[in-house]
Amino acid sequence: MTTLDATTGQAAPSGWAAGLKDRLQQLLAFASLIVIFGFFSVASSSFFTYGNVTNILFSTVVIGTLALGTTFVIITGGIDLSIGTGMALCAVMSGVFITNMGIAVPLGVLLTLLFGGLIGLVNGFNVSVLRLPPFIATLAMMLVAQGLALVISHSAPIYFTKDPGYVKISTGSIFGVNFPNAVLVLLVAVVVSVVLLNKTILGRYTYSIGSNEEATALSGINVRRWKIVIYTLAGLFIGLAGVMISARLGSAQPATGMGYELQAIAAVVIGGTSLAGGKGSVVGTVIGALIISVLNNGLQIMSIPQEWQNVVLGLVILVAVYADMIRKKEA
Amino acid sequence: MTAEVAGSEHLLEVRGVSKGFPGVRALHEMHLTLRHGEVLALVGENGAGKSTLMKLLSGIYTADAGEFWLAGRPLSVSGPKDALEQGISIIHQEFNLMPHLTVAQNIFIGREPRVAGFLSDREQNRRAAELLDRLGLPLKPRQVVGNLTVARQQMVEIAKALSYDARVLIMDEPTAALNDAEVSTLHDLIRRFRSPETGVIYISHRMDELKAISDRVTVIRDGEYVDTVDTRATSMPEVISLMVGRTLTSEARPQGVRADRETVLEVEGLCTKDLLKDVGFDLRKGEILGFAGLMGAGRTEVARALVGADKMSAGTVRLRGRQVRIHNPAEAARHRIGYLSEDRKNLGLLLEQDVASNIAISSVAERFTTFGFVDFKAMRERAKEMVRTLGIKTPSVQQTTKNLSGGNQQKVVIAKWLVKDCDILIFDEPTRGIDVGAKEEIYRLLNDLAEQGKSIVMISSELPEVLRMSHRIVVMTEGRVSGVLDSDEATQESVMHLATLRPDENLRDAAELGLVDESVLASAVPGAGDDRKDPDQ
Numbered sequence: 001m002t003t004l005d006a007t008t009g010q011a012a013p014s015g016w017a018a019g020l021k022d023r024l025q026q027l028l029a030f031a032s033l034i035v036i037f038g039f040f041s042v043a044s045s046s047f048f049t050y051g052n053v054t055n056i057l058f059s060t061v062v063i064g065t066l067a068l069g070t071t072f073v074i075i076t077g078g079i080d081l082s083i084g085t086g087m088a089l090c091a092v093m094s095g096v097f098i099t100n101m102g103i104a105v106p107l108g109v110l111l112t113l114l115f116g117g118l119i120g121l122v123n124g125f126n127v128s129v130l131r132l133p134p135f136i137a138t139l140a141m142m143l144v145a146q147g148l149a150l151v152i153s154h155s156a157p158i159y160f161t162k163d164p165g166y167v168k169i170s171t172g173s174i175f176g177v178n179f180p181n182a183v184l185v186l187l188v189a190v191v192v193s194v195v196l197l198n199k200t201i202l203g204r205y206t207y208s209i210g211s212n213e214e215a216t217a218l219s220g221i222n223v224r225r226w227k228i229v230i231y232t233l234a235g236l237f238i239g240l241a242g243v244m245i246s247a248r249l250g251s252a253q254p255a256t257g258m259g260y261e262l263q264a265i266a267a268v269v270i271g272g273t274s275l276a277g278g279k280g281s282v283v284g285t286v287i288g289a290l291i292i293s294v295l296n297n298g299l300q301i302m303s304i305p306q307e308w309q310n311v312v313l314g315l316v317i318l319v320a321v322y323a324d325m326i327r328k329k330e331a
Numbered sequence: 332m333t334a335e336v337a338g339s340e341h342l343l344e345v346r347g348v349s350k351g352f353p354g355v356r357a358l359h360e361m362h363l364t365l366r367h368g369e370v371l372a373l374v375g376e377n378g379a380g381k382s383t384l385m386k387l388l389s390g391i392y393t394a395d396a397g398e399f400w401l402a403g404r405p406l407s408v409s410g411p412k413d414a415l416e417q418g419i420s421i422i423h424q425e426f427n428l429m430p431h432l433t434v435a436q437n438i439f440i441g442r443e444p445r446v447a448g449f450l451s452d453r454e455q456n457r458r459a460a461e462l463l464d465r466l467g468l469p470l471k472p473r474q475v476v477g478n479l480t481v482a483r484q485q486m487v488e489i490a491k492a493l494s495y496d497a498r499v500l501i502m503d504e505p506t507a508a509l510n511d512a513e514v515s516t517l518h519d520l521i522r523r524f525r526s527p528e529t530g531v532i533y534i535s536h537r538m539d540e541l542k543a544i545s546d547r548v549t550v551i552r553d554g555e556y557v558d559t560v561d562t563r564a565t566s567m568p569e570v571i572s573l574m575v576g577r578t579l580t581s582e583a584r585p586q587g588v589r590a591d592r593e594t595v596l597e598v599e600g601l602c603t604k605d606l607l608k609d610v611g612f613d614l615r616k617g618e619i620l621g622f623a624g625l626m627g628a629g630r631t632e633v634a635r636a637l638v639g640a641d642k643m644s645a646g647t648v649r650l651r652g653r654q655v656r657i658h659n660p661a662e663a664a665r666h667r668i669g670y671l672s673e674d675r676k677n678l679g680l681l682l683e684q685d686v687a688s689n690i691a692i693s694s695v696a697e698r699f700t701t702f703g704f705v706d707f708k709a710m711r712e713r714a715k716e717m718v719r720t721l722g723i724k725t726p727s728v729q730q731t732t733k734n735l736s737g738g739n740q741q742k743v744v745i746a747k748w749l750v751k752d753c754d755i756l757i758f759d760e761p762t763r764g765i766d767v768g769a770k771e772e773i774y775r776l777l778n779d780l781a782e783q784g785k786s787i788v789m790i791s792s793e794l795p796e797v798l799r800m801s802h803r804i805v806v807m808t809e810g811r812v813s814g815v816l817d818s819d820e821a822t823q824e825s826v827m828h829l830a831t832l833r834p835d836e837n838l839r840d841a842a843e844l845g846l847v848d849e850s851v852l853a854s855a856v857p858g859a860g861d862d863r864k865d866p867d868q
Contacts, residue, residue, distance in 0.1 A: 132437070204705055211681040215681060216681070216692065218638070219664070219692045220660050220751065221661060222659070279683070297385055328356075
């Protein structure tokens with residue numbers, strides 16, 4: 001509850017009355033999260049346990065990180081399809097830096113983040129200087145990244161066996177108790193995103209561009225430059241996700257990644273961010289990502305086959321977006 | 332029997348038609364008669380009600396009162412398609428063509444010929460060829476419309492309109508984008524279309540054309556019928572004085588700005604690829620420089636080119652004595668030039684965001700940000716201050732901007748540029764969509780700003796507004812400056828003259844001098860000199 005209150009104070013692009021309406025979708029998403037959570041707790045005794053809740057959070061990390069960066073892009077009215085395979089490419093690069101080149105883990109992680117930023121920079125350049133539609137620019141990047149990941153790794157996983165410290169980024173627990181570091185990383189990423197989106201000039205322009213790109217440009221803002229910045233930021237999150245997934249697996253898997261972008265976009269949309277741009281929040285995205293994890297986890301615990309999980313997820317997206325449209329019509 | 336005779340005399344009749352929109356009376360007891368076989372010119376200033384009348388005739392709007400008669404029968408139209416089927420074809424200024432489709436496909440859109448239930452290109456092309464042949468148009472059915480010149484695209488529109496067996500053909504400024512040769516081709520086409528069963532309503536501002544093509548001229552003004560005159564028996568000054576006939580507001584007009592005021596902005600030889608040709612003017616400190624002209628004369632384009640929203644293909648801009656090149660609105664803002672678009676809702680405001688965000692958007696980076704962090708409190712304080720000084724009516728600065736009235740939204744945009752410290756403000760239609768009381772407030776605000784030493788460019792389609800507010804008036808026509816008038820020599824007539832002329836050689840010379848004097852004007856337009864004798868205007 002505290003997290004939500006914190007954002008209600010911060011999601012300040014609109015006035016009080018309008019703000020309340022905006023928050024309704026978030027509240028709705030939050031309420032559905034509680035309902036789904038409650039349902040599984042009743043349905044299965046092994047669902048609401050410390051171990052399983054931690055497990056849910058742990059499994060939210062990768063999708064959550066990707067979804068955070070994408071939230072910025074989607075609020076500008078854009079889209080980023082390259083985050084899934086871009087993440088796989090970053091994971092491979094992390095393996096190249098740390099295992100193949102023997103670079104120390106902290107520096108290797110930093111380089112991986114920067115590599116992700118580079119992917120985003122290229123996307124941003126293509127979208128804002130070459131003026132390609134974001135869908136096309138990032139679709140192309142999705143394929144390029146997928147191919148490069150395989151080429152660079154010779155289609156084989158890269159293991160981090162020499163550097164046990166790397167794996168600890170994800171599965172270790174600095175607090176001693178059984179609470180994975182990955183969740184802490186996600187928390188920090190969430191806080192950074194909330195601050196960026198709500199407290200900085202970057203966030204201000206992110207909303208402005210999505211709200212009305214041409215009016216923003218005519219107001220004297222260098223929209224092109226800021227779009228590059230925003231895509232680059234999303235790229236840094238791709239790099240972070242690459243580190244988190246390879247640390248969790250203890251290896252860089254070049255063939256993974258495809259499909260993560262859609263799950264991340266689903267999380268953003270369930271969280272009430274409009275694909276038309278101008279509206280959205282980080283907390284909404286976090287709730288959206290949690291709904292996806294809770295559903296996957298709960299359905300698994302209830303021994304419902306994997307195939308059905310996607311069916312349910314698809315229906316949840318339909319309901320969430322439809323509810324959002326109804327709300328907008330009433331407003 | 333008598334009714335039928337009367338009916339057969341008038342092909343189309345508009346009787347006492349009124350149409351209002353919230354806050355606006357677009358048409359009031361309008362009447363108009365189109366005789367069989369005639370070309371009736373319909374003239375009026377911007378906003379006189381011509382397009383409302385057309386939208387009523389095509390069934391896009393429904394009249395509040397009054398009736399339409401077609402060939403002696405009451406006419407009721409449920410929509411554009413129904414209008415076409417009843418024999419009323421309208422060619423709008425903006426074409427309604429699908430550029431990727433062929434000529435034939437465009438002509439028969441919505442009623443494609445079928446053979447055994449399947450579309451038949453062959454039948455369609457055959458019928459189109461027949462039609463084009465009958466009309467004598469140099470088009471081929473299979474040409475892709477997007478590849479045609481504007482003039483030929485217009486021919487496609489005409490062919491499409493006439494393919495419905497039109498009895499009444501209405502053309503809205505059909506020659507706006509055509510050269511002289513194309514205009515005469517169009518006129519030939521109109522003459523050939525004219526028959527005892529048909530008639531044409533021809534909307535245009537070009538007086539020379541009205542002489543050439545029309546039998547009678549109907550003048551409307553402020554949504555009301557003014558008069559109808561025989562074209563042969565009238566003169567251009569007479570038509571113009573009918574068009575602008577209203578009396579000026581009693582407000583004191585500004586004195587011409589003193590020549591010793593420093594010049595802040597000088598524009599020379601400004602051209603754009605599409606429209607502007609050799610536009611030049613200068614703006615002095617504390618001056619309101621009005622831009623008058625008809626729709627499409629290029630006034631907005633000048634503003635957009637100036638702030639870098641559109642590309643200049645040639646020309647120099649000197650700002651406060653220094654030559655500058657402005658590539659985008661961000662650079663213009665850095666040079667403290669603010670542009671207030673005519674399309675406030677789409678280009679001026681972030682409607683879904685609150686008042687404070689809108690006021691601060693241009694200046695947030697330099698004034699309300701430390702190390703990238705936005706100081707929302709300072710931003711809101713500054714916004715509150717602007718709300719107070721400009722008298723913006725809003726419950727709070729956190730109100731969503733779309734909930735404000737038009738006048739208050741305009742003030743929000745003004746506040747945005749004042750917070751940015753702009754000293755050159757370009758207003759494009761500053762009072763469009765704003766009700767009368769709020770207009771006065773905007774006028775007062777503009778005067779205050781000018782007195783404080785801001786330099787203002789005011790583009791407006793409302794002549795009384797331009798005359799009342801401006802120290803000097805730049806008149807544009809077809810992408811050129813046709814004259815610059817001081818406030819004491821500007822009248823509705825003199826501005827209208829300059830705005831309705833086709834720029835011929837004399838006027839082009841005059842434009843280069845930056846001024847059109849009366850002898851030039853008189854030689855370019857027969858009768859213009861007589862008009863000047865009228866002491867009241």
